[in-house]
Amino acid sequence: MNVSDFDFREAATSEFMNHGLGAKLTDNSQAIMRGLSEGTFPEADRWAISFACGSIIERVLWQASGIWMGYFNFVPPVTGSEKEFLGEYAGLLKELEMPAQFQQLSYQLGHLDSATDVSFYRETLPFIPLGRKMPEWFPAFQASLITYELLNEPAITSFFLFLRQGDVEQFKKQMPNPNAVFSHLQDRDFTAPFHADPERPEPVIAGFIRYTEFLSAMDGIFPDIATQSFAKSDQPVPNRIVDRDILFSVLGQYRWRFPRNSFERLHAVLFAFGELAASEFAKYPAMGIQWSFAETYGSILHLSQKFFAEFSEEDFQGEEDPRVIDERQRRRRAIDLRIQALRGDRAMGASASAS
Amino acid sequence: MAQRIQHTYLTLPQHGKCFTLLSNAAKADVKRAVIFIHGFNGSARSTWTDFLSLVDDPAASGDWWEAADLFFFHYQWDSIFRQLTNNALNIYKFIEDIFPKPEIIGRAHAYRSESFEYEELVLVGHSEGGLLLRKVIVEAAERDTAILDFMRDAKYKKQDQPTPEGMLKARLRLFAPALGGDMQSGLVGVLSSLPVVSHALSSSAAKKGMDQGSPSVTEARRRTDRYAEDIWFDCFRAHILWAEKDSIINSEKYTEDKQCHNFPSGSSHTSVCKPTLTYPLPLAFVEEGVDRYECQ
Numbered sequence: 076m077n078v079s080d081f082d083f084r085e086a087a088t089s090e091f092m093n094h095g096l097g098a099k100l101t102d103n104s105q106a107i108m109r110g111l112s113e114g115t116f117p118e119a120d121r122w123a124i125s126f127a128c129g130s131i132i133e134r135v136l137w138q139a140s141g142i143w144m145g146y147f148n149f150v151p152p153v154t155g156s157e158k159e160f161l162g163e164y165a166g167l168l169k170e171l172e173m174p175a176q177f178q179q180l181s182y183q184l185g186h187l188d189s190a191t192d193v194s195f196y197r198e199t200l201p202f203i204p205l206g207r208k209m210p211e212w213f214p215a216f217q218a219s220l221i222t223y224e225l226l227n228e229p230a231i232t233s234f235f236l237f238l239r240q241g242d243v244e245q246f247k248k249q250m251p252n253p254n255a256v257f258s259h260l261q262d263r264d265f266t267a268p269f270h271a272d273p274e275r276p277e278p279v280i281a282g283f284i285r286y287t288e289f290l291s292a293m294d295g296i297f298p299d300i301a302t303q304s305f306a307k308s309d310q311p312v313p314n315r316i317v318d319r320d321i322l323f324s325v326l327g328q329y330r331w332r333f334p335r336n337s338f339e340r341l342h343a344v345l346f347a348f349g350e351l352a353a354s355e356f357a358k359y360p361a362m363g364i365q366w367s368f369a370e371t372y373g374s375i376l377h378l379s380q381k382f383f384a385e386f387s388e389e390d391f392q393g394e395e396d397p398r399v400i401d402e403r404q405r406r407r408r409a410i411d412l413r414i415q416a417l418r419g420d421r422a423m424g425a426s427a428s429a430s
Numbered sequence: 431m432a433q434r435i436q437h438t439y440l441t442l443p444q445h446g447k448c449f450t451l452l453s454n455a456a457k458a459d460v461k462r463a464v465i466f467i468h469g470f471n472g473s474a475r476s477t478w479t480d481f482l483s484l485v486d487d488p489a490a491s492g493d494w495w496e497a498a499d500l501f502f503f504h505y506q507w508d509s510i511f512r513q514l515t516n517n518a519l520n521i522y523k524f525i526e527d528i529f530p531k532p533e534i535i536g537r538a539h540a541y542r543s544e545s546f547e548y549e550e551l552v553l554v555g556h557s558e559g560g561l562l563l564r565k566v567i568v569e570a571a572e573r574d575t576a577i578l579d580f581m582r583d584a585k586y587k588k589q590d591q592p593t594p595e596g597m598l599k600a601r602l603r604l605f606a607p608a609l610g611g612d613m614q615s616g617l618v619g620v621l622s623s624l625p626v627v628s629h630a631l632s633s634s635a636a637k638k639g640m641d642q643g644s645p646s647v648t649e650a651r652r653r654t655d656r657y658a659e660d661i662w663f664d665c666f667r668a669h670i671l672w673a674e675k676d677s678i679i680n681s682e683k684y685t686e687d688k689q690c691h692n693f694p695s696g697s698s699h700t701s702v703c704k705p706t707l708t709y710p711l712p713l714a715f716v717e718e719g720v721d722r723y724e725c726q
Contacts, residue, residue: 076435077455077456078460079456081451081620083438083454086438086440090438090441093485094440095439095441095443099433103651180584214436214437214483214484214485214486215436217437217439217483218480218483218516220439221449221482222475222479222482223474225473253510254617257615260620284620284624287626288473288476288624288625291476291626293475293479295480295704296479296482300707300708315487316707319707351621352627355617356618356621356622358618359618362618364622364631364677368627368628368630369686371626371630371632375626376631378626408482
């Protein structure tokens with residue numbers, strides 16, 4: 076079978092910037108920037124600013140990682156108006172405890188002349204040097220781009236907003252109305268969460284429901300795979316597994332939505348969700364639903380930690396299984412070997428071009 | 431292992447959240463369209479992971495996928511059994527816009543020339559998506575005059591089978607299709623079909639509350655069975671893969687359907703259609719149906 080002569084890289088870049096995840100991140104930041112200039116978020120302007128900055132920086136990091144592996148063509152990191160916005164609010168990101176990388180990038184994108192030029196990536200974003208384009212990474216990277224669009228649904232933003240600013244005591248006092256939760260699941264306006272009454276739990280629970288869907292979808296792309304059998308047979312962990320590990324480790328640009336020290340808030344929403352689900356199932360005794368909340372709870376915490384949060388040991392109140400530690404070390408070694416090999420490709424490429 | 435010809439993601443802005451993965455193979459090598467329809471509370475983006483990347487992984491899927499363009503339809507998820515007809519008609523138009531000529535990717539004609547046509551069509555549905563596809567096929571059959579003539583005359587004289595045209599050329603691959611009854615709609619339906627909840631439900635749950643007498647359900651069955659009795663088109667004989675622990679739907683096939691004899695171990699209603707690095711069966715099932723050896 077032959078390969079088509081169309082330039083998929085140009086198509087992929089154009090899709091990302093004009094219709095896909097990149098466009099959504101741009102649209103969301105612009106909607107917030109417009110709202111801010113019109114003074115429409117009087118109660119939530121600081122958080123709105125953090126979401127606008129976060130969306131722009133996340134897009135730049137997606138662009139950078141796509142360019143790095145050869146999936147995207149070069150595109151300028153930010154526009155002039157985005158540069159100005161990031162420059163104005165770079166200081167606030169520190170105050171709002173955005174991740175350190177985002178604070179630094181906000182400052183650099185807001186102040187460096189190269190921020191609107193493709194040279195910015197080379198000068199500012201250190202990636203593992205690769206000797207070649209990595210087409211074997213493209214499908215999983217592309218699948219990630221498609222799936223991460225879910226994070227830009229309006230409803231899910233309510234949940235992330237609560238993790239940043241929610242009042243747990245107030246939240247626990249409210250009984251969620253199931254019909255209102257159902258209605259919020261259909262929100263279509265991205266800025267709606269910034270206008271919502273922060274004391275009402277329904278948009279938060281609706282967002283949490285969308286959040287669990289995102290977690291499950293991502294778990295499909297980056298599933299837990301035990302590699303113990305490879306260790307036993309003395310076989311190397313296959314590249315198709317290791318490559319996903321490498322991708323997973325470099326695709327952390329979406330994590331800014333989930334603030335540090337938000338375990339208590341996550342816990343409050345998880346339990347409110349559990350109570351709501353139990354009471355809904357109880358309304359339909361004929362369905363005979365038997366549900367293990369503990370299983371759902373464990374699954375959500377596991378996936379939350381895997382894809383978003385770095386919970387502390389106190390959060391989990393338990394020691395890590397030695398087999399898990401063993402697995403992590405084996406994967407780490409496999410990643411190091413693969414990266415070494417890719418660097419070797421680079422060295423070979425350099426010597427070939429020198430000769 | 432040799433690098434596989436890959437697919438390129440394109441959105442379909444005229445169709446909301448629907449999207450496509452177009453094969454990077456040369457136009458002459460692309461043979462088929464595979465169209466995915468998600469179920470209740472699903473979405474084009476979340477239901478089918480990780481078909482999105484594993485179709486390009488030679489260790490997970492066959493070369494068959496290199497010659498396939500993939501289309502993922504998205505519809506309003508709160509619809510179950512309320513907007514069934516509307517959604518079925520929207521899907522009908524979506525399929526018509528793809529097969530045999532992919533008009534739907536209009537702006538992307540650099541990939542598929544004006545004269546390009548697919549030879550094959552595979553329709554893939556999960557849960558409510560399975561029922562919707564059955565309704566779509568019935569609709570297509572009712573609009574086909576050759577079939578109408580054949581059915582009318584079949585009572586009185588022996589005649590040659592009609593030739594399938596348009597979407598009636600389709601093969602159907604259904605994952606845990608909601609053919610046997612209505613599940614609950616509303617918030618309780620959303621909750622029970624969430625992947626993180628679905629796998630934690632007991633196997634007896636939900637089924638008791640189904641309304642098996644809903645006209646939407648019974649009519650699709652009655653009409654498909656009627657067509658399947660007289661006409662030997664693949665589209666009236668779906669291949670079905672049920673989940674091992676399904677708390678959401680009744681596992682009742684139509685008369686002429688073929689079902690996989692083995693349940694994927696540990697699969698739930700929501701996970702049965704989601705291939706992963708360690709569960710590639712859904713890819714093989716779409717390609718080969720129940721002829722796949724795991725199903726025998």
